[in-house]
Each structure stands twice: as structure tokens, then as C-alpha cells.
Amino acid sequence: MPRKPIRSLLTLDPRAVLLGIVLTVNVLGGLSWCAVTALDYIDTLGRAVQDTRATAQLLEGHARSMVEPHLALLDRVAGRLQGRGMGALAERALDEALSAPPGTLAIVGSDGSGAFGPTILFDGSPGGPPAGTLDRVDDGSGLLAGAGSVDGVPALVLGRRVRGPDGRYDGAVLVALPASALSAVLNALDGPQHHAGLYRPDGGLIAGSGAAALGPLRAAEGAATQVVESWPAGGREHVLAWRRVGPLPMLAAVAVPRDAVLAPWRSRLERGVLVTGASLLALLGLAGLGWGSLRREELAMRALAEANARLEQRVEERTSDLRSLNQKLVAALAEKERAHQAKARFLSAANHDLRQPFQALRLFHHLLNERLKDPRDKGIADKMGDALDSGEKLLHALLEVATLDAGVVRPNIGVVSVAGVLEEVMAEFRPAAAAKGLELRVHACGCAVRSDPVLLTRMLHDLVGNAVSYTKEGGILIGCRRRGQWLRIEVWDTGAGIAAEHLDSIFEDFVQLGNPERDRSQGLGLGLAKVRRKAALLGHAVEVRSRPGRGSVFAVMMPVAAPETVADAAPAPAGPETAPPAERLILVVEDDPVQRSGVQLLLEGWGHRVVTAADGFSALERVRGAQRAPDVVVTDFRLPGPMTGVQVVTRVGEAVGHPVPGIILTGDTAPERIREAVATGCRLLHKPFSPELLCDALAAVEPAPATRGAQRAATAAA
The missing domain is CATH 3.30.565.10 (Histidine kinase-like ATPase, C-terminal domain)
Incomplete structure (x- = not known):
């Protein structure tokens, strides 16, 4: 049963099906467009309301921040006169009035005569502020606010009435805020789309470039903002938002013409009608061309299938070529990496092997130079030292490069x-x-x-x-x-x-x-x-x-660093002078007999006792068979047998029952060897090193615990 409707649909005229599809699409599109247009209308007004509310809040906040200091001054002066009248001016309020900035505060009598300060007038009161004028700017709160002038300069005038002991109106205290103080924000907010200003509750303009009169505006309680989507002003409908400025009878109002708000929406509506009509015509044209395109589509599909087959063949050929080139590139990169590693191994080995004879030459040159007395012989020895210096510069440069590559250098930023x-x-x-x-x-x-x-x-x-x-x-x-x-x-x-x-x-x-x-x-x-x-x-x-x-x-x-003074490092406080190190028993482990002999002669010349060994096992046998444990172990890093110099220092400490300080001598600049040596905690000297560096290293090495105990006992006995 369900197959008959499907067959009937398949037998329909394709043109009728295409026309039905076109009509359905147009109806659905029209309904969707109408819904979107209605939502756009609501959203446009909603955004205008939000923008107007936010602008009114901004204007109110700025106006309140400007008038609050003047309002506080007004309250202080009027408070001193309230209930006592103008007769108490000299006694109670004159000192407070004199502290006001020049040209901002005036005190007038009930007849408009000035009692103190400049001439401050409300608009509409050329001879002074009579009671009728004050009534017009008073909303019953006791505060006065309106447009006016101070010595002829436009200003925003705030005031408070003063009553005498009998409760009658006896005068007023007025404070003027120059209109130019509000002009910056009013000019910034005002424009073709916004009209911003300060108004009285009766709708009269106090400051700004908005409508001269908006009609009575009810001020909401607290800090609420009133917004009306349609408010007549100046012959046009506006979106109006107003907010009371603190306790003053003054409102910050912002108005936006509705026609300016809805102008973009109307423009979008017109374009939408044009696009919808053009879409209908385009769909009808496509329906007319659809039947004729079916044949062309079939031919195009055949041509596309043939082109696809040819393309797949070409892609396969190119892929094969790229695979071959990739294999060659991988082989070339591998060969380059092998060459780089071989170069690194060669430099590391050559560097290590060259340091050994250089170290021996440096030690024997030092010993020889100390024993020569003839100036001519000393000159030859000095030239020999220059030659050694030239060779050592190359080795030290290689060591610095290897150290940087090893990653053991930690910058101190x-x-x-x-x-x-x-x-x-x-x-x-x-x-x-x-x-x-x-x-x-x-x-x-x-x-x-x-x-x-x-x-x-x-x-x-x-x-x-x-x-x-x-x-x-x-x-x-x-x-x-x-x-x-x-x-x-x-x-x-x-x-x-x-x-x-x-x-x-x-x-x-x-x-x-x-x-x-x-x-x-x-x-x-x-x-x-x-x-x-x-x-x-x-x-x-x-x-x-x-x-x-x-x-x-x-x-x-x-x-660039942050601006701060780069303080010079304070010199370290001078501590007590330390006596030169006493005679030490030093274990020298070196497989090269020439090196071993040179280090032994140098240390014995400094007054130390020296025990030598050619490898790690020999060193441990010397330690186990000796009556006194060595104070320091000076060992080469690479030694015959399974133990390195680091392991020898550790095993010697285990054999004597307490840690023994060590000095590692190495000519190896391979990055992994440098990291391994630095991680041991022993002091590290790179060959070739000068005798002075070895002497400094020995002086910096703390004696073993047993040696420190013996030294303290000897000191106590002395």
C-alpha cells in the first residue's frame, strides 16, 4: 500500500514538481522574512530604549558629580542661617561663605537685594530672585535648581530658601556652577541622534541643546530611570529617558527621534522587499531553465566522470613521484644527521684527547717556570706559555660552545x-x-x-x-x-x-x-x-x-626594564680572615702516568700528602688498606674499568663511612657528560686548567667530617 503514493509522485510532471517547490519556497521565505522583520522592529526599538536609558544614566552621573560639591557648600551655609534668618549672617555663616571659591556663592534677601557674593540670577528674574521665581524652580523639596547667570555668565544655579525665627521667607542662599563645566559631556552626548539636557520637573530646559520644553516629567523615587518609547516634543515623537539628579529638582533627560531610530529598520525593510521580489523572479527563471538544464547536466556528469578518472590517474602518478622524492629527502636528512653526529663525536673526542697533553704541559710548565733562574731560560718558558695559551683558547672556545649546547647554563635574568x-x-x-x-x-x-x-x-x-x-x-x-x-x-x-x-x-x-x-x-x-x-x-x-x-x-x-634604579651590589661584609688550609691527604686517581705525576708533584709542592691510583679499583684498595681516610679525592672523569670519576668519589665515601669531597677533572665537552658531572655536587675543572684554579678549588672544598673533627681536637689541645 505505501508504494502507490510514491509511484504517483514519481510519475508527476517534473515541471509541476519544480513549480510547486518554487511556490513553497517563496511562501516559506515570505513568512520567514515577515517574522524576521517584526522581530527586527522590536529589537531596534529595544536597543534604542537601552541606549537612551544608558545615556541618561551617564548624563545624570556626570551632572551629579559636578553639583555635589556645590550642593554640600549650599547645605552648610543655608544650614547655619535656617531658622535664624539673614540677621545671623555675620555671626554664623560669613566665615563659611568666605571659604567658598570666588564667584560661586551669593546670599540675597527676600526682596532680591544682595547680602553677600556676586550677582547670581535665575532666568526670568532680572532684578533679583523674587519669591515667584523661586517658586517656579522649587518642587517642594526646599532645593532650587534652574538656569541662570553669575555676573552675566550663563550658569546652573542651585539655591535653598532661608526662613527667619517666625518661619517666614527671609532670603535665599544661591550657588552657581558655570554652564561651561557641563558643556563637554553635553556636547559629547548631543548629536543628530541624541538630544541631551538637564530639565526642571515641569519640563523646562536648564542646560543642554534638547527641546526647550518636554512637558511635565514625573521623577521616579530613588535612582530609577523612566523611559517612554513615544513622547511628543517639538512636533516629533521621541524615545525619551529621564533620571533625577540626586535630591535636586532637576532631571537628566535624553531624547531620540523615533523616525531616526526606525530609519535603519525602514531601510532594511525596503531592501528586503526588493530582495524578496528579486528572489521570486530568480526562482521563476530558474524553474524555466531547470528542464533545459537536465540534459546539459547529464552530459556534464559524463564529462566530469571522464575528467575525474584522468585526474585520479595524474594524482597517482604525482603521488608516486612525491613518494620517491620524499624517500630521497628522508635519506638525505638522515645522512646529514649522521654527518652532524659524527662531527660532534669527532670534536668531542678530539677535544678530550687534546686536553690531556695540554694539561700535562701546563702543569710541568708551571713547575719548570718556578725552578728556572736564568732570564734566557725564563724567556723560552714564557714563549712556551704563550703557545700553550693559544692552544687553550681554542679548547676553551670549544668548551663554551659545548656547554651552551648541553643546556647546563641557566641565565640569571x-x-x-x-x-x-x-x-x-x-x-x-x-x-x-x-x-x-x-x-x-x-x-x-x-x-x-x-x-x-x-x-x-x-x-x-x-x-x-x-x-x-x-x-x-x-x-x-x-x-x-x-x-x-x-x-x-x-x-x-x-x-x-x-x-x-x-x-x-x-x-x-x-x-x-x-x-x-x-x-x-x-x-x-x-x-x-x-x-x-x-x-x-x-x-x-x-x-x-x-x-x-x-x-x-x-x-x-x-x-627594557621597568623604570627603577639599578642599585650597585653592596660589598659583602668582610668576615674573619681564615688561615691557609692545613696539610691534607689527597687521593689522586688518573690513568695517564704523565698527568698523574704532574698533579702529584704540584700538590706535594704545596705541602700536601698525595696517594695515587690508576683506576677506581686501585683507589678503593688504597683507601681500604690505609690507616687514614683521604681528605679530598682529585680524579679524572674517564677512567679504565666500569667506574667513572663520579662513581669513584661515591664509592670512596662509602668505604670510609662518611662523604668525601671530590674534584672532577675532565677534558670531555660532550653535552651529556657535562650534565652528568654538574649533577654530582662535586667541583668540576675542565682540562687544561691552570694550577691557580686547582689551588682555588682545593681551598673552597670543605674537609671531610672526620678531618673536621680532628682539626677541632687539635685546636682544642693547642
Whole structure:
């Protein structure tokens, strides 16, 4: 049974079905449009009512804030005279009246004669404020409010009647507020769509550019706002909202013409009628074209199916090509990553292996230099020290890069005085610039920025050092530019400049332009690489501009600190002088016999007792078989066998029953090794280190608990 209606529908004329659909759509669309138009009408009036109410509240609040001080003055003066009459003016109210601002307060008698202050008049009372005029501006509350003037200047006049001992009207106290004080907000609220003003309860205009008369306005109790959607004024219907201004017989009113409110709605109504008619005509035209388009649609569908098949074939071919290219790209990236890792491993291993002989050379050079007496021999030793310094600069640069890559550097962000940083950098490079005949200048900068003072100083040190190295003549300028909340510290030079194609590559490791011979006197090619890493760590931006043959400018951009005084760090209070460390028993664990011998000779020369071991197991055997536990363990990080230097320090503490302080010596700059060593709590020295650094580390190391007890016992016995 249900299939017959479906078959009957399928046999209908498609044109009739299309026409029925068009008519149904038009009817539904017309009904929807009528409903939307009615809702739009209601919403338009509702928004006008809300806007008018809000504007009236704004006007009332401003007017109340302006008149409240004057009303308080009026109450104080009138209160002193009320019930006593004008005869009590000199005795009770004169001092209060004299405290009023000039030109704002007047006291008049019942006949309009002035008793005190300027001439303040209500409109309509040229000879003074007679009782009839005061009755007109009094709503029974005892307060007076109306338009008037003070010495001929338009003003808003407030007043309060004064009665004598017999209860009769004896005069009035008047306060004037210049009309210009309200003109700013009234002008802002007034316009082609709003008419704002202050009115008396009888509808008379006091201030503003609204209608001259609105008719009697009933003031609601409290702070309620009255709104009427249709109020006749000036021959036009208005949306009117009014609100009483505090206790005064004065209303803040805002009126909007209804025709101006409904003008956008009428415009939308006209456009809607046009759109609806155009839609009906368009639907009828589409119905006429529908039948003819059925055939064209069938042909188009066939062509589309053929084009889709061809497109799928082309997509498959392109996908295959992209897959092949993607595989090649992945292989190339993997190869690049392997090359990068191999380079890192090579640098780390080479760095570690080079530090070992450098450390031994540094120790023996120190011992040799102390024993040489002949000046010629000392000169040769000094040249040997210069050669060691040159090699160590490269190793220390590699260590700094590896430390930044390892992520163990934690910036200490604070307020930094730019002037102090620039002065420190200038003091370091003035001699070098003067030796080359360069003019080194700095523009004073009083700003403070948020940065790490140490890392920022090192960044500027590398930038100024590069400028001095690559500038042959002319000068170098360091200056600051403020850009809103950011500060740019710029380093200008008059060097050879950098070609545009090299501006990105100069921040890579070991890149030096104009130095194909790799002359170490011209640097190592790591300065700008370190600048880039430190800037990324601090969140600063580094920029470079250059013109070949003219010079370059490098800039670091950082946030400006809040205005505050950058206090100099107070010097730490001087504590009691500590005696030099007593003789210690030091366990030295080093697999390299040359290194072990050098450290032993150095420590014994300082008056310490030294026990040596080549690996972790030997060190533990020495500790277990000794009568005295070592005070300090000085060990290499990499040792033969399964234990590292960190593990040796831990195992020695377990063997003697209490923690033993340790100093870790390492030439390994791999990031993961640096993080592991820093996490132990032991002091860390990177090879090659100077004997002075080792001496400072020993002085800073606290003795083991057993040693402290022995020292206290010895002190007590003494």
C-alpha cells in the first residue's frame, strides 16, 4: 500500500514538481522574512530604549558629580542661617561663605537685594530672585535648581530658601556652577541622534541643546530611570529617558527621534522587499531553465566522470613521484644527521684527547717556570706559555660552545645597567683599538634592560672583539636605540663589510671570511656562533647589516626594564680572615702516568700528602688498606674499568663511612657528560686548567667530617 503514493509522485510532471517547490519556497521565505522583520522592529526599538536609558544614566552621573560639591557648600551655609534668618549672617555663616571659591556663592534677601557674593540670577528674574521665581524652580523639596547667570555668565544655579525665627521667607542662599563645566559631556552626548539636557520637573530646559520644553516629567523615587518609547516634543515623537539628579529638582533627560531610530529598520525593510521580489523572479527563471538544464547536466556528469578518472590517474602518478622524492629527502636528512653526529663525536673526542697533553704541559710548565733562574731560560718558558695559551683558547672556545649546547647554563635574568656593561667592554678593548690606530667610541645610554649581566657582557665582548679584529682603519662605534619597550645595542665598524650571501653563514661554527689560511691570530670562527647561542638562551634577537667596502653593524635587541634604579651590589661584609688550609691527604686517581705525576708533584709542592691510583679499583684498595681516610679525592672523569670519576668519589665515601669531597677533572665537552658531572655536587675543572684554579678549588672544598673533627681536637689541645 505505501508504494502507490510514491509511484504517483514519481510519475508527476517534473515541471509541476519544480513549480510547486518554487511556490513553497517563496511562501516559506515570505513568512520567514515577515517574522524576521517584526522581530527586527522590536529589537531596534529595544536597543534604542537601552541606549537612551544608558545615556541618561551617564548624563545624570556626570551632572551629579559636578553639583555635589556645590550642593554640600549650599547645605552648610543655608544650614547655619535656617531658622535664624539673614540677621545671623555675620555671626554664623560669613566665615563659611568666605571659604567658598570666588564667584560661586551669593546670599540675597527676600526682596532680591544682595547680602553677600556676586550677582547670581535665575532666568526670568532680572532684578533679583523674587519669591515667584523661586517658586517656579522649587518642587517642594526646599532645593532650587534652574538656569541662570553669575555676573552675566550663563550658569546652573542651585539655591535653598532661608526662613527667619517666625518661619517666614527671609532670603535665599544661591550657588552657581558655570554652564561651561557641563558643556563637554553635553556636547559629547548631543548629536543628530541624541538630544541631551538637564530639565526642571515641569519640563523646562536648564542646560543642554534638547527641546526647550518636554512637558511635565514625573521623577521616579530613588535612582530609577523612566523611559517612554513615544513622547511628543517639538512636533516629533521621541524615545525619551529621564533620571533625577540626586535630591535636586532637576532631571537628566535624553531624547531620540523615533523616525531616526526606525530609519535603519525602514531601510532594511525596503531592501528586503526588493530582495524578496528579486528572489521570486530568480526562482521563476530558474524553474524555466531547470528542464533545459537536465540534459546539459547529464552530459556534464559524463564529462566530469571522464575528467575525474584522468585526474585520479595524474594524482597517482604525482603521488608516486612525491613518494620517491620524499624517500630521497628522508635519506638525505638522515645522512646529514649522521654527518652532524659524527662531527660532534669527532670534536668531542678530539677535544678530550687534546686536553690531556695540554694539561700535562701546563702543569710541568708551571713547575719548570718556578725552578728556572736564568732570564734566557725564563724567556723560552714564557714563549712556551704563550703557545700553550693559544692552544687553550681554542679548547676553551670549544668548551663554551659545548656547554651552551648541553643546556647546563641557566641565565640569571635581572635588571642590568647598560652603561656599566658598555664601560666594562670599552675598558677591555681600548688598548687593542689604540694599538691599531682605531677610534673606539661609545654613546652613553642610561637605560636598564632585563638580561643576564654576565652573558650580555660576553655577547658584546665577542661583537666588539670581531669589530676590532676585522677593522683596519677608521673606527668603531657602540650605541643604543630605543624602540618602544625594546632596546637595540649596536656595534658599528668601518671594516671590509660582508656580502649579502654570507650574512647567514657567519653565525655558524668555525666560519671565518677572509681567512682561508686559518690564521689563529685572527680568531677561531666561534665568536658569532657563541653570540647566537647566548642570544637564543636569553630570548634576545641578533641582527646584522653590512655593505661591502663600507662596514657592518651588529645589533642585539632586548626588553627594557621597568623604570627603577639599578642599585650597585653592596660589598659583602668582610668576615674573619681564615688561615691557609692545613696539610691534607689527597687521593689522586688518573690513568695517564704523565698527568698523574704532574698533579702529584704540584700538590706535594704545596705541602700536601698525595696517594695515587690508576683506576677506581686501585683507589678503593688504597683507601681500604690505609690507616687514614683521604681528605679530598682529585680524579679524572674517564677512567679504565666500569667506574667513572663520579662513581669513584661515591664509592670512596662509602668505604670510609662518611662523604668525601671530590674534584672532577675532565677534558670531555660532550653535552651529556657535562650534565652528568654538574649533577654530582662535586667541583668540576675542565682540562687544561691552570694550577691557580686547582689551588682555588682545593681551598673552597670543605674537609671531610672526620678531618673536621680532628682539626677541632687539635685546636682544642693547642
